[in-house]
Amino acid sequence: MIFRYPCPIFFLSLFFVRRGWASSQPWEQYVYSPKFRSVAPASVKSISGDAVILSDEDGYVLSMNSGSQVSLDFGVEVGGLISFSYNSTVSGGTQVSLAYAESPSFVRSISDDTGPLPNMDYDRALNVTFAERSGSYTVPRANFRGGFRFLTINALQDVMLSNITCEIGFLPAQGDLRDYQGYFYTPNDKLLNRIWYAGAYTVQTNIAPQNTGRFLPQVKPGWAYNASLGVSTPILIDGAKRDRAVWPGDIGMSGLTGFLAHGDIGLTAVRNALDTLFYYQNSTGQFPFAGPDTASFHSGSQSNTYHAWTLISIYYYAIHSGDEAWLNSKWENIKLAVDLITAALHGDDLGLHNQTQPNDWARQGGGGYNSALNALDYQALTSIASLGAEVWPRNSTRTKQASAWSAAAERLKASFNSILWDSSSGLYRDNQTTSLHPQDGNALALLFNLTTSAAQASSLSRSLLRNWNSIGPITPELPDTISPFISGLEVLAHLTVGEASRALELVRRTWGYLLDSPLMTGSTLAEGITANGSLYYRSTAGYAYDASYTSLSHGWSSAPTSGLTNKVLGLEMTGWKTWRFAPLAGDLSEARGGFRTGFGKFDGGWKITNGKATSVEAWIDIPQATSGEVVLPWKCTSATMNGRAWSGTKVTGGGRKTFVGHGCM
Template sequence: MVFYTRSRKGAAVAVITALAASAIVAAPASASAPRRRPWQDASYTPHPGDWRPYVLAPSSRDVKPASILKADPRQGKIEGRPESVLRGGGGSVRLTGAADRTGSPMLVIDFGKEVAGHVKVRVKGASSSRPGLRACFSESTRYMADEPGDNDGQGKIAPGCDTANIWNGFPGQPYTEDTDSHALPLDGKLPATVRDKQLRGGFRYVTLFLDGPGWVDVDGVSVDFTAASGQKDLDGYQGRFLSSDNLLNKIWYAGAYTVQINTGASDTAKSWPYVKGEGDHADAQVPFADPRKDVIYDGGKRDRIVWQGDLAVQAPVAYLSTNDVPAVENSLSSLAAQQLPDGYMPAESQVGQHNRDELRTYGEYVTWFVNNMHAHWLYTGDRSYLDKWWPALTKATAWLESVRAQDDKGLIAFDKAGSCGHYGYSDCGHETYVNALYVRNLAQMAELAKARGDAQAASTYAARSTSVKNAINDQLWDDKAGAYRLSREIPGAYPQDGNATAVLTGVADAERGERAMAYLRANNWDKYGSLTVSPKTPNASLPPFYAPLPSSFESDARLAGGDASGLDLIRTFWGHQLAEAPGTTFWEHMQPDGTPNLKQFSSLAHGWAAGPTITLTTRVLGVRPVTAGYSTWAVVPFAGDLTWAEGTVPTPRGGLAASWRKDRHGFRLTVRAPRGTGGRLAVPVTGSTRRVTLDGRTVWANGKATAHGVTITGGHVQIDGVGSGSHVLAAND
């Protein structure tokens, strides 16, 4: 994988309607509530119960634009009011073309947020010599090719576009032909609404331009929003989160919306590579997916295929927000059906030749298949789905074990298997990261085997998990550095992923976990978050960058250990992305200078970056499933510098609602759990806490438990065996 950087454009653009690049159009408030605008108002104060204004998903599939970003006549003309296209009716704007598209006028329309679907243009009339009307798309202003030399020459060929083609105009390669703009046919009777025949899966800006002389009158533009086509109520989330922190709230909903943008019909994948001259399109069928149901692609714009590693984040986000279980299942099943006879599980949908060339590239992603199937069981409790894919799970785990068996020291390395591909760097060695993932896989398989009644298999998996865990600590922990090495082969690097996963998977004990997190804070943290490796790492093959997957691991690990800096990391890394266009979805990767890693080719709505949506629900609100389908659950909040949080988590038995408040009198947790469930409640206590009550009954006082099932752990008083219904656990100072 190659990474590029690019500085922000210096040239100013002519803005017709003033709109900051990060501002978006808020979802409409409910009829009974006043209209609030948390996305536009930096000083907005969140209010309990007022979660709808944060929702970015449209209420209608006919999405109108927010403003005109730019109207540049260049060598042509623009007559009339460009703003007339925003809502339709009440006038029109005339675009008059030049001799060719190089000098065509550019009308740049801003939808105010990332959207996906088919552009619709209301054409009022056109000259008898009808020019070609074309649409270009971009997720950001930074990589919108509005100057001839932009994007390696794209600006003079496809003005206003970023690129979604890995072969033409990939950063550093010359852009030689238009493979990104879409033709809007004007061959029918006018006036008429012209609908783009091609899907564009992710964009914020649409640029209309003409291909040749003549004029076109436009009096309306909109988008037929096709993302998440299986979700009937796009903005009526079943899962919610709200807190006293406006930025954290926006991050939660941006993560949920990113995964919605990534969700789409299974016949809208991209089949790489395009042949020379082939235009942008997304119309391939995902192999083995049910064509009647959605899948969750890695990115809306690209690669637009299903990936195991991305689903590790996307699936839990879907469970916790839209509850789009059918799309998750369709995605997981389509990947599982690709399993090879030896048990190896391909990382991605085998859609096109580019994907088929990577059939055995990513050994790491076999671990994510096991993880994803376990997560599905944990969140849904679907025994029939588990039983269906249990043989595939055992074969995949056996393949991983066969790789480990090739090492006389008991660790996995993928060099002999030819599967060294990695989410962020190439290393064929015996890594902390991959082996920690395998430790978790084995523990997950032990749990699943136990649930299926196979005690012997459960014992075998559990024993292997312990063995690999011990091998990691014996071979990869560097006590002098206070951190885990990248691998046996690269001992002088201490990466974010290996150290964060060692903590999350239980490889690290409490002391090592604390030291590993301290190492990352002291060495990897920089202006925009936590880098993959320290900039001081003496290895040229490991350039530092910001990766959302391990960054979400690190923030999660910090909050799990009671470290409030996990909130700082979320605010810094994900907050920076929201301060840049598209300002509503999260990026694939980020360079150390804070720019997207692949310039114009970057995906700026990439679901594997949505991890904080999970962490804010499971760590800050504190709601987590303990056994399958939330039959038992835990609500263990983390407050940090927040004063309140509330939310609802969808479960197979109905919503599990929780809220907590912190003030000078103590901490109060309220939970309403579905019938047939039960679990653990916990509240933080301090030296001034006098007593803890459950539904008014004292369960802990003067440092001692006064009721059965009450313990104090990690600064929390917790009580087990709480049943369904409504409960209040309060710590009183």
Template structure:
């Protein structure tokens, strides 16, 4: 699990191959394997694809081959993965089931003897499966379909998934009550039954219930008889309001093929998490109840989408997940209505004391967690600030401003209980985090709250509340000082987990201290050096050093804080370029590793220290909180970020980190901002085109060299100072030009 509107404002626009199967597939006859872009071999797609061609070279402007989303909402498998007769028979060429040539599945008994026919969609998909049947025996067996996001956790041997294969062969589990690691299966909670009438065949039978996220679909029979299968397809129900899910409004491209794939896999993961608000999951409690996704998210518009944490599960909206998913959405599909509906539904759940539940209160399980996650109140504030920054929607801000101030009052009341001025959630009974529980006075949650105070100061200023803005700013200054005084270990060069656990220096503490401005430049560099030296391992960055004293947070691979760390590394002032380059190295290592595994197209919820999905078959493998690199690549590597509400002010500050070029487009309420840059042998060139109604800051990196800089051919920096009346400055790492007007501009740096 993830412990894890319609606006009246101004912005209204149209809206790897998989891992080896090993013993799991030892008894199965393989028919064909496909990578996510075996899609590249599908009709209408190019022969050469970044997803299937190991030698693929990115070409400026050619970003569409990276898009994983389908062009419409009808999707077909790309291959038959396997056909296993078991105690029955598979008659005919299994591949015929993809091309209108019937393959007969014959069962001689119950589901434990049924033949299995497994289809590979080549990537993560979701929706309602459709099977075309050419015929069936007079008394047909019951036809079932099982789903799995990976081959590793498809229950195809008796031992798999705690005995699931006896009930639902080919399934992983989305049901916490049967199949969660350590829970033995006692009934079929995961397969879907396809109703058929032999007197009305041939016909297409359609699943009455959607399955949120899967790559593989396995047909099996229960009872004696046969069916002839000659077609399988899927009603792709993710991103339902996007008529053409592949039609991105924003995009990114660079000289690095792997990083490009990482950007698009992140965008696709969030699309896979975007569904109608009436398709949430209310985890079942009644014995024998099958899993289903048909609950309504409280307070959400039932006619609109929301963004769930995961496609398979939990299938509810979470504050912390939305903190990553919303910016990804703004930068890719620009599906603002889905963000608005999600954020409004969570906001409307606020309790009378100002506390905001972390998740959609769908079902008793979520109701039981209503006060568990104090951390997520900070993400509630952050999400509203990001919404304001990206959309400039004043009406939306005004609507929820009282809720924001109440949430901040609750957070400040918690901090006020500590004479030393730090937050701890023990007394409030809200110690839960994104992946662990800790009741101490932590660097991580205090850094998040310090950022909230800065955000609220800015929002209060925008609303003309100067006194409130000053109060929030003063509290932020005091809190940052308290964190540094109490939690920075100068001897070690890193931030502690908490006052109560002073000898553990976790990833989340150090990354967020950098990102929230708690750490100064020297502390930021030392903290990143500490993590690199102590917590990096085979597949990326661990939550804590393997040699650290035992704690609740690992070591493991957590995509959410790993995304923080990658971003923090790019944020460190870095004359040598090594720390910023290590941010891209972390992306290639951890996210590249996930791409090499199933489903090879979307990001995992978590991974254990061995690099396997962290909670086995229950792990979500299309989890939006892991999509942080998509935001980082646009906002820091390409360098485009809003600095004023709705991009009325923006900055383009590239972080090349070893790349030779990058380009992209960012949708804004005023129109698109298009940017490209190239690192040259003797300098750097940036081009930017911005719409009317915006004012920008453009920057070129100097890497500590002396450079002259020209804007549209006019000298603005002579190597030491601004030339003439140009609004140019330098901090030794960049030359900045402010007040750049709308239109197309070229900023060129020449080494001196």
């Protein structure tokens, strides 16, 4: 085929159609990952000036006269190094420039910004010089580009380009990028399937090679991504395009997605991120606010909340990996970190942590006896205490530590409710001196069981709906913002208290927009949006009205992936070698899924059949040396497990367990 447009600008709209294949399983059609590391553009986005485009067996062939411009669409978010073959009428000097964009809104002659400036042209384009009249070219590794969907080629002289590819740089240890170790599927809702896999793919693009961090001070103009991200590779970072750094709060969400979707490699990437935080932990026990390739790290910024998130992520990693040797080697460092929290709690008669290091996820306010911080502290104390008690039950020193941390957590919970609960609103206050009712503090309190009764939990869940608009919750602590990170916590919170229909409505509303808005990549999940859905996230809170700076592939936005697996399917790790199977159907009638841990593979599913009497069939396949409980939400006149009458919850021993219920409601 040939496209030719003389000088005026014309735009060619080509719809990307995903490659068809014979799926061995129905969920494989939702995987966004390219199968091969070398990826060719899927279509032409636009053409400007005098250019002819042909296609051959190697992809597009671009015959471009000086001043022309061609924008190519890879169909999904990609990242790595661009290569192509070239033929030119001259040698030496700059021949073309390359510009990268995640959103269709920023396909242009310059690249998305990776440094927030008001004029929005920080990165500009990468100039390419050909040494000979013909040959091949690959972008230098220092100019690695972590996240983009569109590549715009600007011809500065007459040139012909062919064999244009992107060598994928993320998930460096995996050959077949589509070979997930976890899955989720429901035949009832294609959107939920797409959202699960968009979360999985987002985190996949955030699993990076070690030396692809942002070099500081940044190149001006341009970019360099050749700094060390941490202690080893691969490593889990916050975003594909930027910041490309280890951030503990992000790991608290993206780590779960990594475990559930990507198994062993997800566990490795999280471990390397955590090892980086351990490496930079200071003598007081304080974990760093961020990884070594960030301005926050170089300025010495610290964060009470991200310190707690690090401990929570350590817990999640431990129960999914079963890596007792690693946990034992880190225990003294973990103890220092936990003791830093308990010292803060004991330092005030109120029994809460006074927030003196307010650096956080971008929220405004903070400080005082902050509800989000104290909810995170509570989860850090209870989760790390459970590890000490469960992993080493015969170690008296560690069980005493665990007992003391658990007691501190219970005192915190009592103070949290007496000081911060506002019964008139059905919500917790941001701190003891404000009337603000934050989304983060309330979602975390609900998620981590800070409420004291089912009635209080129900009131809180219902009250959070007051923040919702047509595309999601507007967070009070960062006005004009919908945060998929904090809204993801809210999704998990609603699920935790059994409000499945409410949670699924939020998932469809917000993540449906993140996936299907024409502003987005159509394959990955954005860092954040404004209340009306624009990309001007954090415009007055650090991003200087620079919409192209907003990351469109940010792992902290992937909560629905873990929510659908752990709560809707209902299969989750709950402690050291322990699990729970407790489905939440909502408006679905069938779901199945699974994931791989250090203990082995977990698989499960359930199906509701409506006939003269409703029947339910559920099943799990679990590793040996684990134990758990099965809590089926349906009340049935009769139920069996593996063909025998069953009415309990505790399940021991591995293998397949099948549950059948009749006369259910």
